[in-house]
Amino acid sequence: MIKIKNVVCRFGNIIAVNGISLDVERGEVVVIIGPSGSGKSTILRCLNALEEIDSGEIIIDNFRIDKNQKDIHQIRLEIGMVFQQFNLFPHLTVIDNIMLAQKVVRRRSKEEAHKKGMGLLEQVGLLDKVDVYPEQLSGGQKQRVAIVRALAMDPKIMLFDEVTSALDPEMIGEVLETMKMLAVRGMTMLVVSHELGFAREVADRVVFMEAGKIIESGTPEKIFDNPSRPRTKDFLNKVL
Amino acid sequence: MIDWICEQIVLYWDIFKYLIPVVPWTALITVTSFALALVLGLIIGVLRLSHNRAIAFISGAYVNIIRGVPLLVHIFFIYFGLGSLLNLDRFTAGVLAVGICYSAYLAEIFRSGIDAIAHGQYEAAMSLGMTRFQTLRHVIIPQSLRIVIPPVANEFIASLKDSSLVSIIGLRELTRAGREYYSQNFTDFQTWFLVGLLYLVMTLTLTRLVKYLESVYAVKGFGSSRA
Numbered sequence: 001m002i003k004i005k006n007v008v009c010r011f012g013n014i015i016a017v018n019g020i021s022l023d024v025e026r027g028e029v030v031v032i033i034g035p036s037g038s039g040k041s042t043i044l045r046c047l048n049a050l051e052e053i054d055s056g057e058i059i060i061d062n063f064r065i066d067k068n069q070k071d072i073h074q075i076r077l078e079i080g081m082v083f084q085q086f087n088l089f090p091h092l093t094v095i096d097n098i099m100l101a102q103k104v105v106r107r108r109s110k111e112e113a114h115k116k117g118m119g120l121l122e123q124v125g126l127l128d129k130v131d132v133y134p135e136q137l138s139g140g141q142k143q144r145v146a147i148v149r150a151l152a153m154d155p156k157i158m159l160f161d162e163v164t165s166a167l168d169p170e171m172i173g174e175v176l177e178t179m180k181m182l183a184v185r186g187m188t189m190l191v192v193s194h195e196l197g198f199a200r201e202v203a204d205r206v207v208f209m210e211a212g213k214i215i216e217s218g219t220p221e222k223i224f225d226n227p228s229r230p231r232t233k234d235f236l237n238k239v240l
Numbered sequence: 241m242i243d244w245i246c247e248q249i250v251l252y253w254d255i256f257k258y259l260i261p262v263v264p265w266t267a268l269i270t271v272t273s274f275a276l277a278l279v280l281g282l283i284i285g286v287l288r289l290s291h292n293r294a295i296a297f298i299s300g301a302y303v304n305i306i307r308g309v310p311l312l313v314h315i316f317f318i319y320f321g322l323g324s325l326l327n328l329d330r331f332t333a334g335v336l337a338v339g340i341c342y343s344a345y346l347a348e349i350f351r352s353g354i355d356a357i358a359h360g361q362y363e364a365a366m367s368l369g370m371t372r373f374q375t376l377r378h379v380i381i382p383q384s385l386r387i388v389i390p391p392v393a394n395e396f397i398a399s400l401k402d403s404s405l406v407s408i409i410g411l412r413e414l415t416r417a418g419r420e421y422y423s424q425n426f427t428d429f430q431t432w433f434l435v436g437l438l439y440l441v442m443t444l445t446l447t448r449l450v451k452y453l454e455s456v457y458a459v460k461g462f463g464s465s466r467a
Contacts (some may be wrong), residue, residue: 048367077369087364091282091383101368146364153368 001026001155001188007056009042016042016083018212019056027186031220033098033200034209035235040192042157043209047190048081063158077105080150084162086142088134088149094121095130098149106153120148124178140171144178151182158182196239200224208232210227248430255421261344262417263438269334270400276339277399278392281346286376289349306344312405314341318407334406342399347457349391353384358371386457391451397443404439415436 002024009017019041024030032040041207045051047058058065063075095117102113108138124144136141143163150158160179164172167215176198183189183202193199199206200220207217208227216229227233287299306314318340326334357380367376407416418435422428427433 050363050367073366073369073371075369079367081364083360083364085360087358087360089364089379089383090360091386101365101370104374104378105369119417150368 001028001061002027003059004043004047005059005143005163005165007043007046007058008055008076009039009046009051013136015049015212017053019036020209020212020214021056022207022214022217024188024190026188027114028147028204029183029187029189029191029202030207031191031193031197031203031207031209032209033193033199033235034215038209039212040209041161041214044081044161044190044192045156045190047159048076048079050081070082073105075131077101077153078156080153080155080158081159082143082146082158082163084165086134086146086166088142088146089171090134093131094137094145095128095146096135098152101149102152116152119146120151121145123181124148139167139175140172143171144169147178148177153174159191160189164195184238194239196224198234208235210235249386250303250432252434255427255431258297258421259414259417259434262412262414263442265411266400266403267442269331269338269403269406269411270396273335273338273403274342274396274399277395278323280298280339282350282381284343284347285354286345286381287355293462303344306326307342309341309373311341311402311442312408314338315405324428328404329457330409330411334411335404337408338399338403341402345395346392349388350384353388354362354380356387357383358409381391388456389450389454393446393453396450397446400446401439402441419457 002022004020004022006013006191007017007020018209020023020039020043022030022043032043034040037075042051045061046053047065049072050068051188052067053065060075061078065075066072069075089100092100095114098120099110102108102116106113110117117174118127118130119217121130124147126141128143128147129141129145132207134145137145144188147158147163162177163179172195176195179189179191179198180202191199203220205217206223207219208215208229208231210231215230216227220230223232223237227236248286284299284302287295290296290299309317315337318337319330322328323333354376361379361383361414362375363381366372370378403413404415407413407419410416414435417430419466422431425431
């Protein structure tokens, strides 16, 4: 489903991603862990063409991802993305946040978009927040709305970029629950996270990155219980 | 003393009766030229942010050139210069001059309003598959407009006052009517006092209207409307 081949992404003199190759199968949940500045968010953003790659190749569902491609927005709508800072549209209510792209991009009728949004909001337990503005929500609620907004587009892939890092500890659980629900239903997910408990429980594969490279990848059991590289061990010792 | 007061009241009433019929003209000139300025300003403001260098340069040049020339010169140039070529009447020339002049100021306001929106908003919109145009149209500009209401309102009030400059080409509005009355009756103090008062009433009314607009477009927890 996702094929990443030798991708390099630079910001000026800084090489954020330095030759990454990674394949993700349909329905697979891959969690990328690693210290900050290791390029894990960057590779996620490259997948959605929010960053331009300098060399290498990203192919999603037989489409080559290229930021400068004219119809890149059509590929993007198959890829849902959730951000650390939520990025909800502050001038729209919860339901309008969820309906906007459905109407404008997917060309759904108002009724259809509304129905879809309500259905998803019910699943994440936010039906009582339909007509509220984002600023009136807690961080956890915002992030669940952001997830619903992305899901309403019926994406084939979901990207999660440190979605719990800006949350108060007691709100992390509700967001992770929502993500778990998605994983169980077979969504293809790429998750950048510091939540190692989540990674262990939900991931099919864990990827450890450092300095723009993949140091090690494997099942959660292998990475967490029996890492083969000293750097992986170091990192896990520091965070666990 | 009482005689003098009565005399003055009669005089003011007479001037008032003379001036009041042209107040709608001042309003019409202001509203029409500002509507033009809003449309042009929004287009130019968006174009200034274009990634296309030529478009960004041309729109930038437009702002700098228009902004760098006095409104009075715009009026003369458009009425006497272009007007004789294109056969423009006074109203069209006056409205064009004020509208074009203010579009340059508004373009800068719109540009800064658009710049003020966090980059994450673009990323969120584009990750949902929106094109750049759709992102601007549905996500960025609606938020920018709320930010720019106060400065745009400022320009609107300024343009109402500047509409007095079109009296110079003989377009009959409040200032022109004041001059007419004064030149026939030589009541300088009373005439200009009343002209000023009428402008003041209009601008204060607008100020109230703007306050109302700000409250209508306020979104809970958004920007300066934070309760």
